[in-house]
Amino acid sequence: MGPLRIGIAGLGHVGCGLIELVQRQDRLRLPGRVEIAGVSARSQSRNRPVSTDGYTWFDDAATLAEDPNVDVFVELVGGSDGPAKFAVESALRAGKHVVTANKALIAKHGNMLAALAAEKQVDLLFEAAVAGGIPVVRVLRDSLAGTEVTRVSGILNGTCNFITSTMLDTGRSYEDVLEEAQKRGYAEADPTLDVSGMDAAHKAAILSAIAFSADLDFSKVSVRGIEDIGLLDLRLADRLGFRIKLIAEGVLKAEGVVCRVEPMALTAGHALARIDGSLNSVRVEGDPLGAVVLTGPGAGSGPTASAVMGDVAKLFRPAIRNAFGRADHHVAQPFIKGGEDEISPFFLRVRLTDKPGTLAALTEALAEEGVSVDKLLQDSADETGASPVAVVTHRCPRRQILSAIARIEALGVTVDAPRLIRIETAS
Amino acid sequence: MGPLRIGIAGLGHVGCGLIELVQRQDRLRLPGRVEIAGVSARSQSRNRPVSTDGYTWFDDAATLAEDPNVDVFVELVGGSDGPAKFAVESALRAGKHVVTANKALIAKHGNMLAALAAEKQVDLLFEAAVAGGIPVVRVLRDSLAGTEVTRVSGILNGTCNFITSTMLDTGRSYEDVLEEAQKRGYAEADPTLDVSGMDAAHKAAILSAIAFSADLDFSKVSVRGIEDIGLLDLRLADRLGFRIKLIAEGVLKAEGVVCRVEPMALTAGHALARIDGSLNSVRVEGDPLGAVVLTGPGAGSGPTASAVMGDVAKLFRPAIRNAFGRADHHVAQPFIKGGEDEISPFFLRVRLTDKPGTLAALTEALAEEGVSVDKLLQDSADETGASPVAVVTHRCPRRQILSAIARIEALGVTVDAPRLIRIETAS
Ligand SMILES: NC(=O)c1ccc[n+]([C@@H]2O[C@H](COP(=O)([O-])OP(=O)(O)OC[C@H]3O[C@@H](n4cnc5c(N)ncnc54)[C@H](OP(=O)(O)O)[C@@H]3O)[C@@H](O)[C@H]2O)c1
Numbered sequence: 109m110g111p112l113r114i115g116i117a118g119l120g121h122v123g124c125g126l127i128e129l130v131q132r133q134d135r136l137r138l139p140g141r142v143e144i145a146g147v148s149a150r151s152q153s154r155n156r157p158v159s160t161d162g163y164t165w166f167d168d169a170a171t172l173a174e175d176p177n178v179d180v181f182v183e184l185v186g187g188s189d190g191p192a193k194f195a196v197e198s199a200l201r202a203g204k205h206v207v208t209a210n211k212a213l214i215a216k217h218g219n220m221l222a223a224l225a226a227e228k229q230v231d232l233l234f235e236a237a238v239a240g241g242i243p244v245v246r247v248l249r250d251s252l253a254g255t256e257v258t259r260v261s262g263i264l265n266g267t268c269n270f271i272t273s274t275m276l277d278t279g280r281s282y283e284d285v286l287e288e289a290q291k292r293g294y295a296e297a298d299p300t301l302d303v304s305g306m307d308a309a310h311k312a313a314i315l316s317a318i319a320f321s322a323d324l325d326f327s328k329v330s331v332r333g334i335e336d337i338g339l340l341d342l343r344l345a346d347r348l349g350f351r352i353k354l355i356a357e358g359v360l361k362a363e364g365v366v367c368r369v370e371p372m373a374l375t376a377g378h379a380l381a382r383i384d385g386s387l388n389s390v391r392v393e394g395d396p397l398g399a400v401v402l403t404g405p406g407a408g409s410g411p412t413a414s415a416v417m418g419d420v421a422k423l424f425r426p427a428i429r430n431a432f433g434r435a436d437h438h439v440a441q442p443f444i445k446g447g448e449d450e451i452s453p454f455f456l457r458v459r460l461t462d463k464p465g466t467l468a469a470l471t472e473a474l475a476e477e478g479v480s481v482d483k484l485l486q487d488s489a490d491e492t493g494a495s496p497v498a499v500v501t502h503r504c505p506r507r508q509i510l511s512a513i514a515r516i517e518a519l520g521v522t523v524d525a526p527r528l529i530r531i532e533t534a535s
Numbered sequence: 536m537g538p539l540r541i542g543i544a545g546l547g548h549v550g551c552g553l554i555e556l557v558q559r560q561d562r563l564r565l566p567g568r569v570e571i572a573g574v575s576a577r578s579q580s581r582n583r584p585v586s587t588d589g590y591t592w593f594d595d596a597a598t599l600a601e602d603p604n605v606d607v608f609v610e611l612v613g614g615s616d617g618p619a620k621f622a623v624e625s626a627l628r629a630g631k632h633v634v635t636a637n638k639a640l641i642a643k644h645g646n647m648l649a650a651l652a653a654e655k656q657v658d659l660l661f662e663a664a665v666a667g668g669i670p671v672v673r674v675l676r677d678s679l680a681g682t683e684v685t686r687v688s689g690i691l692n693g694t695c696n697f698i699t700s701t702m703l704d705t706g707r708s709y710e711d712v713l714e715e716a717q718k719r720g721y722a723e724a725d726p727t728l729d730v731s732g733m734d735a736a737h738k739a740a741i742l743s744a745i746a747f748s749a750d751l752d753f754s755k756v757s758v759r760g761i762e763d764i765g766l767l768d769l770r771l772a773d774r775l776g777f778r779i780k781l782i783a784e785g786v787l788k789a790e791g792v793v794c795r796v797e798p799m800a801l802t803a804g805h806a807l808a809r810i811d812g813s814l815n816s817v818r819v820e821g822d823p824l825g826a827v828v829l830t831g832p833g834a835g836s837g838p839t840a841s842a843v844m845g846d847v848a849k850l851f852r853p854a855i856r857n858a859f860g861r862a863d864h865h866v867a868q869p870f871i872k873g874g875e876d877e878i879s880p881f882f883l884r885v886r887l888t889d890k891p892g893t894l895a896a897l898t899e900a901l902a903e904e905g906v907s908v909d910k911l912l913q914d915s916a917d918e919t920g921a922s923p924v925a926v927v928t929h930r931c932p933r934r935q936i937l938s939a940i941a942r943i944e945a946l947g948v949t950v951d952a953p954r955l956i957r958i959e960t961a962s
């Protein structure tokens with residue numbers, strides 16, 4: 109199988125992220141090789157985080173889209189109209205598959221572009237357009253094709269979520285936190301798209317069209333942003349047990365699909381209430397599925413490029429991978445037995461016998477094996493006279509604490525087998 | 536395009552759930568029609584929740600698997616060996632696609648079966664085998680093919696999670712809660728597979744094989760269950776800030792893949808710490824992805840059948856659906872504008888002017904429009920003399936509370952525009 113030749117228009121955050129991924133594609137699980145047939149952006153001379161020197165430069169994105177050496181056109185320019193739309197249409201008309209991260213384009217012209225792609229029998233893929241690294245487009249479209257979706261809702265704009273959650277946590281003002289979101293690179297250059305709810309609305313409309321087999325009509329989407337939400341609102345809601353968040357949703361009613369974006373007050377137990385910071389999260393409710401929630405990074409050059417590459421991976425024909433997704437060129441990793449050299453903090457529970465000095469024996473045994481104690485809790489003796497003790501250790505090799513346990517057991521100071529449980533702190 | 540003809544072996548929880556879905560397939564988003572070419576189970580006369588009278592009966596699953604009228608063989612019998620394995624092999628050898636929910640079979644014989652499927656150029660799909668309704672198999676295999684996965688971890692056995700979380704919440708004993716899990720249908724008939732960690736290990740091994748392009752070798756998986764976790768352990772851990780949960784994980788190391796299942800103590804902030812009850816949750820960590828978490832129903836006839844149907848949907852050739860997943864036979868839903876007839880509880884924030892009687896004016900306006908108040912919080916006046924008031928209403932049509940707001944504004948008792956925010960309680 110020859111390589112899949114992609115043309116990349118747009119060499120900003122996502123475009124450069126994609127090039128970086130192409131350059132280390134051997135570590136990914138692609139069905140075959142990806143080759144960059146050409147690149148295009150506004151300025152050839154601009155300094156970029158990856159070198160693009162080795163790639164054929166095109167001044168014009170549409171020329172790249174139509175180039176005979178391009179199998180797949182990847183549009184990472186942005187904007188619902190203008191050069192992005194023109195180049196995508198050119199690519200489709202020329203019979204090329206298109207991968208895009210452009211939610212504004214798909215929300216506004218998705219119907220027309222999907223029809224053009226169907227006519228030309230090529231794929232138009234846009235996983236990265238909704239919720240960045242969270243693979244919700246394909247989950248909804250393909251994995252959940254066997255369930256009747258009744259509602260899709262989610263936190264689809266990381267900037268708004270960062271603003272509302274940081275305001276509440278820190279007591280800082282809207283303007284102040286928005287500025288931080290811009291500095292951190294969450295917000296668009298023009299943050300109006302974010303805070304007006306428009307960006308979330310684009311994404312909600314795309315998800316609704318997929319979930320409900322609906323004809324996307326962006327003019328029917330109700331959009332309200334977070335501009336008029338103040339610290340006072342967030343705080344009063346918090347005192348009454350609610351979290352105010354910008355929620356995008358699509359609901360199937362008898363007459364059609366109602367899609368809307370607005371701040372909502374979520375009760376503490378709501379699946380989306382604890383999604384804080386710049387995370388995105390999408391909840392899909394269906395029958396007979398119940399509800400599935402997908403949470404992850406909704407933007408950022410890495411996660412978004414990863415989604416774009418996932419779409420590119422779909423376009424290899426034939427896609428020769430086995431049932432586990434392994435292609436012939438992938439070196440199979442072996443399964444190996446985990447050893448006892450694993451380093452971690454541990455939780456250890458023992459029940460000490462009803463004799464003096466047993467606690468000292470326990471702590472000495474730990475010390476002698478070099479296991480240092482972070483926390484220790486001894487509870488009052490139970491009805492048998494045994495004292496439950498819980499120890500939280502600092503990080504140490506599992507081997508060391510196993511030796512300490514062997515020592516403790518040999519001393520006969522415990523009434524039953526100690527329970528050793530690894531502690532996981534990362535999340 | 537003719538219908539896709541499936542043969543279903545196993546008419547238990549999942550098999551009957553699938554038949555129910557086939558019978559209402561018009562409400563799903565399948566690329567074409569699914570027809571049941573035959574069914575098989577142990578006893579033809581057994582009473583089942585759906586009628587199977589109209590379908591051709593096969594006494595033997597392998598005969599069904601090889602039947603010339605069958606395009607796709609769906610194995611829902613269970614067991615790593617015996618009739619399930621024999622029938623799946625027969626189907627693959629006969630050049631039929633196979634869909635299965637059988638994690639024990641795939642964990643033990645997945646390599647051999649994948650090789651056989653590749654040789655025969657047919658698909659072997661097993662989305663339902665891992666985490667029931669959560670589409671993690673295809674997400675890992677396809678959507679995340681463009682990211683380098685470094686760790687997969689999760690809560691993959693609902694019975695164990697139900698037991699540990701219910702014990703802690705209610706103070707009941709292990710035996711007592713296990714019995715409830717069995718009554719609720721979470722536990723397998725022989726719950727040893729659950730509580731020993733074996734079921735979670737099957738699933739973790741499958742996910743690891745996909746995530747790391749690894750040769751599945753179940754003999755290398757370390758398995759420890761929850762049998763020796765007592766209420767004392769859960770409580771002491773809780774007092775020290777940890778949640779003990781049965782965690783399955785696969786990690787990529789330099790020498791290969793370490794896959795293990797064991798109880799772990801998670802800090803409160805860990806993504807999996809708050810997954811309670813019978814839910815499943817899978818966290819995938821990758822570069823440059825970051826981390827994505829998928830949460831949902833890990834078992835149950837509906838969610839599992841929905842996953843099986845998602846796999847069946849993949850087998851239509853050619854799969855004529857547009858970019859939004861819509862096939863020609865799907866009736867397109869229209870997008871419609873959301874009205875003001877929506878019924879919900881609402882959160883309303885006003886700032887009342889510094890005059891006597893303004894609170895009474897507010898509550899009267901609400902009462903006159905038929906909006907009844909669930910909670911009301913008036914805070915001390917701010918530096919301008921205005922009093923912030925938050926109202927939580929009972930459920931009412933949006934129209935009604937909008938009228939109340941219009942009334943309040945007309946009275947001139949507020950110093951700025953009231954903020955109306957819908958409350959979402961369901962999660
Ligand atoms: N950033 C994210 O986290 C994220 C997440 C999801 C989706 N997206 C979407 O991904 C797309 C790209 O976003 P981004 O953040 O990478 O944007 P960006 O950093 O602003 O990059 C835009 C790129 O487009 C190029 N460009 C502008 N006008 C052009 C034209 N007329 N012809 C050819 N190239 C042109 C720019 O060229 P110069 O470099 O020469 O200026 C730049 O390389 C957008 O649709 C966005 O909505 C982004």
Ligand SMILES: NC(=O)c1ccc[n+]([C@@H]2O[C@H](COP(=O)([O-])OP(=O)(O)OC[C@H]3O[C@@H](n4cnc5c(N)ncnc54)[C@H](OP(=O)(O)O)[C@@H]3O)[C@@H](O)[C@H]2O)c1
Nearest residue numbers: 545546547548549576577578611612613618636637834835
């Ligand atoms: N239940 C879940 O929530 C769930 C979730 C994920 C995956 N799974 C997997 O799905 C599979 C089916 O589970 P289930 O819960 O539906 O099991 P189940 O309710 O016990 O049903 C098993 C079915 O297999 C039939 N069967 C048994 N031996 C057979 C044989 N020799 N030939 C033909 N049919 C035979 C039984 O026939 P009779 O009806 O005549 O007794 C029954 O219909 C298993 O692999 C399981 O691990 C289940």
